[in-house]
Amino acid sequence: MNNDMGIFPEPAAVRVDPDAGSAPAPAGARARRPGVAAPLSEASRVAIEIRALIERGEMDEARQRFGELVTLHQRRASRIAYQYLRDSADADEAVQDAFVKVFLHLPSYREAWPFEVWFTRILINGCLDRRKARTRRDRWFVGGEPSSADEARLAAADATPDPERRLLARERRARLAAAIERLDGRQRTVFTLCHYGDCTPREVSAMTGLNESTVRVHLFRAARKLRGLLGGKP
Amino acid sequence: MIARTRHLHDDRLVECYLTERHGDALDPPVAEHLSDCPSCTERYAELAQFMETVRAEGDADADALFTPERLHAQRQAIARRLQGIVRPARVISFPRRLVRRTMTASTSRMAPRWAAATAAAGLFVGVALGAGYEWGAHARSVRQTLAADASRASRVAPVAALGNSTSDLADDVFLSELEIALERPHTRELQAFDAFTPHVRPIRDESR
Ligand SMILES: [Zn+2]
Numbered sequence: 408m409n410n411d412m413g414i415f416p417e418p419a420a421v422r423v424d425p426d427a428g429s430a431p432a433p434a435g436a437r438a439r440r441p442g443v444a445a446p447l448s449e450a451s452r453v454a455i456e457i458r459a460l461i462e463r464g465e466m467d468e469a470r471q472r473f474g475e476l477v478t479l480h481q482r483r484a485s486r487i488a489y490q491y492l493r494d495s496a497d498a499d500e501a502v503q504d505a506f507v508k509v510f511l512h513l514p515s516y517r518e519a520w521p522f523e524v525w526f527t528r529i530l531i532n533g534c535l536d537r538r539k540a541r542t543r544r545d546r547w548f549v550g551g552e553p554s555s556a557d558e559a560r561l562a563a564a565d566a567t568p569d570p571e572r573r574l575l576a577r578e579r580r581a582r583l584a585a586a587i588e589r590l591d592g593r594q595r596t597v598f599t600l601c602h603y604g605d606c607t608p609r610e611v612s613a614m615t616g617l618n619e620s621t622v623r624v625h626l627f628r629a630a631r632k633l634r635g636l637l638g639g640k641p
Numbered sequence: 642m643i644a645r646t647r648h649l650h651d652d653r654l655v656e657c658y659l660t661e662r663h664g665d666a667l668d669p670p671v672a673e674h675l676s677d678c679p680s681c682t683e684r685y686a687e688l689a690q691f692m693e694t695v696r697a698e699g700d701a702d703a704d705a706l707f708t709p710e711r712l713h714a715q716r717q718a719i720a721r722r723l724q725g726i727v728r729p730a731r732v733i734s735f736p737r738r739l740v741r742r743t744m745t746a747s748t749s750r751m752a753p754r755w756a757a758a759t760a761a762a763g764l765f766v767g768v769a770l771g772a773g774y775e776w777g778a779h780a781r782s783v784r785q786t787l788a789a790d791a792s793r794a795s796r797v798a799p800v801a802a803l804g805n806s807t808s809d810l811a812d813d814v815f816l817s818e819l820e821i822a823l824e825r826p827h828t829r830e831l832q833a834f835d836a837f838t839p840h841v842r843p844i845r846d847e848s849r
Contacts, residue, residue, distance in 0.1 A: 466726075466727070470720065470723045470724070473723065474716060474720065477715075477716050477719055478716065481712055481715055481716065482704075482707065482712065485703060485707040485712070485715070486699070486700055486703040486704070486707075489702070489703040489706065489707070490699060490703070495703075495706040495707065495711075498707075499707075499711070499715055499718075502715060503715060503718055503719050503722065506719045507719065507722050507723065507726075510723055510726065511726060557706055560705070560706055561702060561705055561706065564705040564706075564708075565705075579698060580698070580702055583695060583698050583699065587699075601659065602692070602695070602696050602699070603696065603699055603700065603703075607659075607663050608659065623656070626655065626659070627651075627652040627655050627656075630651075630655045630688075630692065631651065631652075633691075633695060634688075634691055637691075637695070
């Protein structure tokens, strides 16, 4: 897989989907979302303040302020990481790693980038690394199934005393996870970021480098496939 | 412009769902068609219900696992790891141009059309009730499963365990495409971005 050194593997003989350009028009969303003029997000402002603290060598204060960013983003980050990894311990570590990376590299942060986009890209790169590492480590690993520890946690969290309902809930989880697992890599990433990460197609475009219409095409295909797999009307 | 006689394609309905979820207004011709066409309204309601159910189910699992206590522990673990960092990383030149937007929370600023549409169509986003997609039919088979063998319950077969090789290959393809995408002129700035997106191992060595 040759992925030890960089996020991006050796270029393969793969072409970017030629259909991408024929995506349906993005319904004017772009026109209504004038990215450049939008104000800095709260997270971006905090990140800039922390960067200044680091530059002045005020590391204790920087670390303290960084806690705000963690608090602001950790739930969303954990949702995204869990969807990728289906193991909360692994997802927890991936989220921690992403925050540590971000702190380490804050001196490079520039306000031209929304903090959320920067952070999320670092997070998903880490998650993809972990998926690959896990597959190499454990060839029996089947993506999509929650770990047994998580199953136990979810069962404990389920207040329903009715075993039938608990079983149904577990089945729903398994089916949904397996369906998402059956999306191809691009579809899964785009769907996860849009759907569980609350990202707009434009933000996903910035995170992945795919153009926005390609993001939308992957999203449509993901939705269609999931509806087919899960019994919604295709 | 969408002709009044042509129904909205499913892809367009997905687009509508996304647009409304992020709190934006639909394009007027699309909104008009949805107002006038019971068939598209019903299809939209079904699609939105499906998408919301999928989202709510996934989020519910993640939230059940990442309890407030666990998130607190996560913050503490991060704080501990940051203590080990005594000096900031080197500064790398950073791309100049990109979108800037406050990432919104999952809740829309506007009442989504599908909320009214689902009500009108007699549908309900029945996540809590477990009334998502074809669960009703499924319940019967589960009852039989329960009666037959409760121990099998821990390993209910998912849709298909196609295995990691397929999806992993797909990830590789995806990443390769990303790389190709990065070489396109308009995304060149992302290369600098990735230059300082280091991997897990070196970071762990640095911070632990
Ligand atoms: Zn219609």
